[in-house]
Amino acid sequence: MNVPFAKPKFYGGEAEALAEVIASGWVSQGPRVQAFENAFAARVGAEHAIATTNCTTALHLALYASGVGPGDEVIVPSLSFIATANAVWQCGAEPVFADVDPLTYNLDPVATEHAITSRTKAIMPVHQIGLPADMDAFYAIGERHGVAIVEDAACAIGATYKGRPIGSLQSTACFSLHPRKVITTGEGGMITTNDGALADRLRKLRQHAMDLSDLARHNATDIVFESYPERGWNTRMTDMQAALGLCQLEALDEILAERDRQAARYNAAVESIPYLEAPYEPDYAVRTWQSYALRVSPRSPLDRTELMRRLLRDGVATRRGVMAIHHEKAYAGTNVLLPHTEAAAREVILLPLFPGLGDDAQDYVIERLGSHLLASAAA
Numbered sequence: 001m002n003v004p005f006a007k008p009k010f011y012g013g014e015a016e017a018l019a020e021v022i023a024s025g026w027v028s029q030g031p032r033v034q035a036f037e038n039a040f041a042a043r044v045g046a047e048h049a050i051a052t053t054n055c056t057t058a059l060h061l062a063l064y065a066s067g068v069g070p071g072d073e074v075i076v077p078s079l080s081f082i083a084t085a086n087a088v089w090q091c092g093a094e095p096v097f098a099d100v101d102p103l104t105y106n107l108d109p110v111a112t113e114h115a116i117t118s119r120t121k122a123i124m125p126v127h128q129i130g131l132p133a134d135m136d137a138f139y140a141i142g143e144r145h146g147v148a149i150v151e152d153a154a155c156a157i158g159a160t161y162k163g164r165p166i167g168s169l170q171s172t173a174c175f176s177l178h179p180r181k182v183i184t185t186g187e188g189g190m191i192t193t194n195d196g197a198l199a200d201r202l203r204k205l206r207q208h209a210m211d212l213s214d215l216a217r218h219n220a221t222d223i224v225f226e227s228y229p230e231r232g233w234n235t236r237m238t239d240m241q242a243a244l245g246l247c248q249l250e251a252l253d254e255i256l257a258e259r260d261r262q263a264a265r266y267n268a269a270v271e272s273i274p275y276l277e278a279p280y281e282p283d284y285a286v287r288t289w290q291s292y293a294l295r296v297s298p299r300s301p302l303d304r305t306e307l308m309r310r311l312l313r314d315g316v317a318t319r320r321g322v323m324a325i326h327h328e329k330a331y332a333g334t335n336v337l338l339p340h341t342e343a344a345a346r347e348v349i350l351l352p353l354f355p356g357l358g359d360d361a362q363d364y365v366i367e368r369l370g371s372h373l374l375a376s377a378a379a
């Protein structure tokens, strides 16, 4: 049997929705993007949503609009996809890595506060593979030190923090719509905020800081000339992507329920497999299960990477857990001690979990996982 690691699922109506966009002639950012932004904002309880080309450009714009620039520092976890740090670099600023909590893998507020210097401009917690970070602790730190908070919510659409949806909190949040995330537009990103002035500026920054949107120009009944009060970028989503996004958003509850069901099946199964530590279940948050992360005990005779290799031979695709950015050559020379990050990068394995993964395929993954670890325990 061959089990892929992840695969997007479409629920019907996408091809028709795309055909409608093409027939309309409006394929760049237009009315569908606006409709998708409104639907997204409503779903996560945010006042405003601003669509972008991907989450990396969303993070870059959100940091830039928070005043992050050359010479500044932004505190981020090293345990994250490299885009988290690259977005800081794209602002001309420096990512400063702080350690994570060993149970949630989220940025540790205590380590974060220790990393603050006079150059710290912002803190960017990551809702790790869809599990919200301890935001109240970060808001308290932000207030104490006068630094901005931006959420890397790439994997967190549909997650809640203390009963409130991610996207509705007091900070700017950035979501990814890449196929590896919870819902997809092929490539895409979304910024949410409750600050109207900030939303207005972000909308301009994503299109060369032009003071008129394409839609406003199109609908104008008199001659209008746009102006450019500041410099900006082009990070516009297309109406074709937005049409896909509207379909995916409608399926979100079903997607989240299916991810939850599969995670519960894994949780029940790993109880009887040695050397595996099931994901920590906090009571303050509801996660999205963007990925299912297991910890392979350092006492296991079969280490994480060898286990991945054997599963691959069985036809089961897995991934290492979240990477450690400071291990990469791109961020070499970052001289930091991050023991919990190091351990997680070494010991965590991600198993296939996605809508469309059949129960028989999941049972095969569980059976293979168990057989390798039980055999190694007996040897």
Ligand SMILES: *Cc1c(COP(=O)(O)O)cnc(C)c1O
Residues within 6 Å of the ligand: 054, 055, 056, 057, 080, 081, 083, 084, 126, 152, 154, 155, 175, 176, 177, 178, 188, 189
């Ligand atoms: C995927 C991901 C990103 C980047 O998202 P893109 O939409 O691919 O740019 C950023 N941060 C985290 C934590 C991610 O998982």
